[in-house]
Amino acid sequence: MPADRPKLFIPGPTHVDDKILEAMGEYPIGHRTAAFSDLYDTVVSGVQKVLFTSNRIFLCTCSATGLWEAAVRNTVLKRCANFVAGAFSKRWHEVTVSCGIKADPFEVELGQPITAEFIDKTLSTGEYDAVTVVHNETSTGVMSPLHQIAEVMHRYPDVAFLVDMVSSMSAVEVNIDDLRIDVALASVQKGWSIPPGFSLCSVSDLALNRSYKSKNKGYYFDFQVLEKYALRSQTPATPSIPHLYGLHQQLNRIFQEGLDNRFRRHNEMAERVRSWAKEKFSLFPDEQFSSTTLTCVEKSPDLDIKRFQTRLLEKGYLISRGYGTLKERTFRVSHMGDLQMSDIEELLSVMDETVEDFRL
Amino acid sequence: MPADRPKLFIPGPTHVDDKILEAMGEYPIGHRTAAFSDLYDTVVSGVQKVLFTSNRIFLCTCSATGLWEAAVRNTVLKRCANFVAGAFSKRWHEVTVSCGIKADPFEVELGQPITAEFIDKTLSTGEYDAVTVVHNETSTGVMSPLHQIAEVMHRYPDVAFLVDMVSSMSAVEVNIDDLRIDVALASVQKGWSIPPGFSLCSVSDLALNRSYKSKNKGYYFDFQVLEKYALRSQTPATPSIPHLYGLHQQLNRIFQEGLDNRFRRHNEMAERVRSWAKEKFSLFPDEQFSSTTLTCVEKSPDLDIKRFQTRLLEKGYLISRGYGTLKERTFRVSHMGDLQMSDIEELLSVMDETVEDFRL
Incomplete structure (x- = not known):
């Protein structure tokens, strides 16, 4: 790793293993060849295993922000309830509105999770045909209780259940089919530990069927178009072949x-x-909702976080400061994907030997 | 190159040099760091030089299909004239309509270019505030006369001039500012010779100003959002860092x-x-409009193109069959990006020694 490339302990991009980097640098294949369709099928069935789902998987050349747009454009016919627990879930609401979709934000206090009760109360009005939930809010380090939320969602089978799993997918066990999640989306530079640029x-079926009735949703993120090509093991447009190579390699790893070992390691x-x-x-969040993939630390007022972060960077480690309004109050350490316990011990030990120098 | 990875002479992805592959496999950096903004600025100013433009450059994690959508969503307020000379320009029309934008297709016969006269006649109706033109139509091997078209466009300064340069950008000299092109878009796996996955x-300014008035254009492809982040040398969402590394390396190369040498090599x-x-x-197209980056060959009826292509593949070379309705009549050989004259001679010599075996 060159000196100007610190080891990544930020929420994303996360640390990437050499084997993945090697795969990213392989010579491309044509996207309308049999070799491509083999690669496509292998990746799709691998992802299905990791997500415990028989739902179709769409492989998309975009950031997860693009899939936020895809999820709401394809499934909201009436009105969308966007649950907001921090900066990223708030942006999903803004994205929904920017598409000309009727939507309302339902906010909880920073550091608190989205609760099943809150969703139940909101949906009981009958006004909404879709909800968006960010499973793991990296701005606050809060992981919302998806299993409890899913139990409520079982009582609203006609409401599309759209879940951002950007920073939990493949790191935390989530059984998509049991939880009846209609759209579960993620980019690859978080739990998957692949360089960014793919989602x-x-x-x-509910989400796909909604898509048939949705208007003006464009082409690039149209589930019908994606489905048409997926049925022939292809993507509509030329996809990022390097990221498919990376994903293929990562699924092997x-x-x-073993999935159980992987989930245990993250815990x-x-x-x-x-x-x-x-x-x-x-801890900034309530401990019982503290994220499995990222810890948001409420620092003491006497820590000069800017200088602390800079010193760590000089030593070759990048951590994140707080996000948005939490910038001065918190800092964040990611522990997901290809980071191992030895990497965590390495970072904590460097932080230990440094932190006292930056107490004012 | 592994045996199952033939050398690419297809319209895209095109052949990729080892130096680019190395860059794609480098360890990622955080996208909110100073190192990233340096990389961003270097890439943007390099692209501006290649395009002879002082217009802003947006770097987007998507296929060019996504930028088709971006171009029309941001700039068409009234009605769009989509000029169609083959399968890809036709799809741009379909994409325009799928966004709920009013649009009409204006088709020429396959093998013919879009002419300045045709555009002039269409725009003189006063019904359109945007036109889309695909500079190089890879389905037919036709390159439309952009300089003549641009002269007409100078007479319609209020009509947004949207040009797909997917398979000509960086391979053919196009002075964006002289030609007053409002949006020039491309993916990186054609002339740029970088693995696919980025555009x-x-x-x-005209295109950006239109964007302020355009409704329901979403977030991911919103020029205003892209501009806001571009002004701080960032992208709104986490971009494909590997592709930025690749683009950076390619600009150096x-x-x-030298640009003049590069354009001459392509000629x-x-x-x-x-x-x-x-x-x-x-040749399938009129010779005077035959593309500088890809040749569409009208084969004789006695050539068994399928078996010919398969034999070339066994020898390690991938060429393309005809596209869509031209599938049985033509085949296509790409000559752009990092292919050198020696690669072309190598392919032609293999085709020479093989082709007679597949005449019926």
């Missing part, structure tokens, strides 16, 4: 480690960082 | 070769393939 989503890394955070400072 | 466009390769095509078969 994917699972799409249920995931199955080699252990999260516990380790949380216990460090509580010892030195405190 | 870019130049955007004029382009300036090392020479095109002449060489055209003369081969005329000797063995014939």
Whole structure:
């Protein structure tokens, strides 16, 4: 790793293994060849296994922001309820409105999760045919209780359940079919630990059927168009072949480690960082909703976070400061994807030897 | 190159040099860092030089199909005239309509270019505030006369001039500012010779100003949002860092070769393939409009193109069959980007030793 490329402990892009980087640099193949369709099928069935779903998977050359747009453009026919627990879920609301879709934001206090009760109360009005939830809000380090939310959603089978799993997918066990998630979307530079530039989503029959009735949704993110090509193991436009190579390689590595081991590793890394955070400072979110993939640390007022971050960078490690209104109050450490416990111990030990120098 | 990765002589993805592949496999940097903004600025100013423009450049994580949508969503307030000379320009019309934009297709016969007269006649009705033109139609091998078209466009300064340069950008000299092109868009897997998965466009003040008035255009392709972040040398969402590395490396290589040499090399390769095509078969398009980056060969009825293509593939070379309705009549050889005259000679010589075996 060159000196100007610090090891990444930010929410994304996350640390990338050499094997993935090698795959990214392979010579491309044509996207209308049999070799491509083989690659496509292998990747799709691998992703289905990781998500425990038989829903179709769309592989999309865009950032997850593009799939936010896809999810609402294809499925909202009436009105969308956007649940907001931080900067990213708030932006999903803004994106929804920017598409000319009727939508209302339902906010909780920063550091709090979206609760099943809140969703139930909102949907009981009968005004909404879709809800958006960000599973893991990286701006606050809060992971909302998806299982409880899903139980409520089972009572509203006609409401499209759209879930941003950007920073939880493949790192946390989520059974898409049991939870009846209509669209689960993510980019690849978080839990998947692939360099940024690609996204994917699972799409249920309900979501696809809605798409037939949705107007003016464009072409690039149209689920019908994506489905038409998916049925022949292709993408509508030329996709990012390097990212497909990376995803293919990563799926091999995931199955080699084993999904259970992978999920356990993420739990252990999260516990380790949380216990460090509580010892030195405190957790920003309620501990029971503290994220499995990223810890948002509420720093003490005497820590000069800017200089602390800069010193870590000089030592070759990049962590994140707080996001938006939390910029001065918090800092964030990511522990997902290809980071191992040894990487976490390495970072914590460097933070330990540095942090006292930056207490004012 | 592994045995299952034939050398690419298809319209895209095109052949990629090892130096670019190396760059694609580098460790990522965070997209909100100073290092990223340096990379961003270097790439943007390099692209501006290649396009001879002072217009802003937007770097977009999507296929060019996404930028088709961006171009029309942001600039058409009244009605769009889509000029159609083949399968790809026809799809741009379909994409325009799919966005709920009023649009009419204006078609020429396959093998013919879009002419300045045709555009003049259409715009003189006063019904349109935007035109779309595909500079180089890879389905027919026709390059439309952009300079003549631009002269007409100078007489319609209020009509947005939207040009798909997907398979001509960086391979053919096009002075965006002299030609007053409002949006010039391309993906990177054609003339730029970078693996697919990324696109870019130049955007004029007229196009940006239109964007302020355009409704329901979404967020991901909103020129206003892209501009806001471009002003701080960033992208709105996490972009494909590998493609930015690739583009950065490619710009270095382009300036090392020199733009004039690069354009001359493309002319020479095109002449060489055209003369081969005329000797063995014939050109599908009018020769004066035959593309500088791809030759569409009208094969003789006695050539079994399917078996010919398969044999070439066994020998490690991938060429393209005809596209759509031209599938049985033509085949296509690309000569752009990082292909050198020696690669062309290599392919032609293999085709020479093979072609007679597949005459029926």
